[in-house]
Amino acid sequence: MEAAAGTRTKTTDLVYTALCAALIAVCSWISVPAAVPFTLQTFAVFAALNLLGGKRGTTAVLVYILLGAVGLPVFSGFKGGPGVLLGTTGGYIIGFLFTGLLFIFAERLFGQKRLLLILALIAGLLVCYAFGTAWFMLVYARSSGPIGLGTALSWCVIPFVVPDLIKLAAAVLITDRVKHLIP
Numbered sequence: 001m002e003a004a005a006g007t008r009t010k011t012t013d014l015v016y017t018a019l020c021a022a023l024i025a026v027c028s029w030i031s032v033p034a035a036v037p038f039t040l041q042t043f044a045v046f047a048a049l050n051l052l053g054g055k056r057g058t059t060a061v062l063v064y065i066l067l068g069a070v071g072l073p074v075f076s077g078f079k080g081g082p083g084v085l086l087g088t089t090g091g092y093i094i095g096f097l098f099t100g101l102l103f104i105f106a107e108r109l110f111g112q113k114r115l116l117l118i119l120a121l122i123a124g125l126l127v128c129y130a131f132g133t134a135w136f137m138l139v140y141a142r143s144s145g146p147i148g149l150g151t152a153l154s155w156c157v158i159p160f161v162v163p164d165l166i167k168l169a170a171a172v173l174i175t176d177r178v179k180h181l182i183p
Contacts, residue, residue: 061100067080106120
């Protein structure tokens with residue numbers, strides 16, 4: 001009987017992880033028009049982590065990245081392949097893993113303390129920004145010449161801070177309401 005329960009738990013974990021990876025893909029395709037258009041990809045990453053917890057949520061992010069790496073069009077603009085990950089914005093996609101790892105660390109350190117987990121998501125976003133911006137500057141310098149940190153931040157981070165914080169708040173509010181439905 002215990003083996004059946006363990007298998008059911010593993011199957012449930014796989015299903016929810018796959019659903020959240022699919023949610024990240026679908027949200028990456030949704031572009032919100034603004035002065036600088038943005039996608040709902042970060043919303044889905046925050047939702048996956050808050051809904052499934054650090055381990056399963058980070059696994060969903062990894063599955064999403066691997067699906068894109070093998071060529072499935074799961075990234076923004078229906079793009080896929082290693083070229084996207086190796087391009088100027090690939091560091092931000094890979095940075096989602098660091099957000100997840102930081103969330104896992106926070107869960108292990110602080111348990112399920114709501115405010116601290118929200119702060120972990122914010123810190124994870126900052127780490128994602130830092131890694132993505134460093135990656136952007138490296139790739140951009142190879143193709144177009146060196147770029148200053150201020151310019152890179154003004155292009156790649158500053159326009160997205162407020163929308164990303166709104167997406168984070170929305171993800172937390174929505175997932176907190178449905179979390180009790182997820183085993």
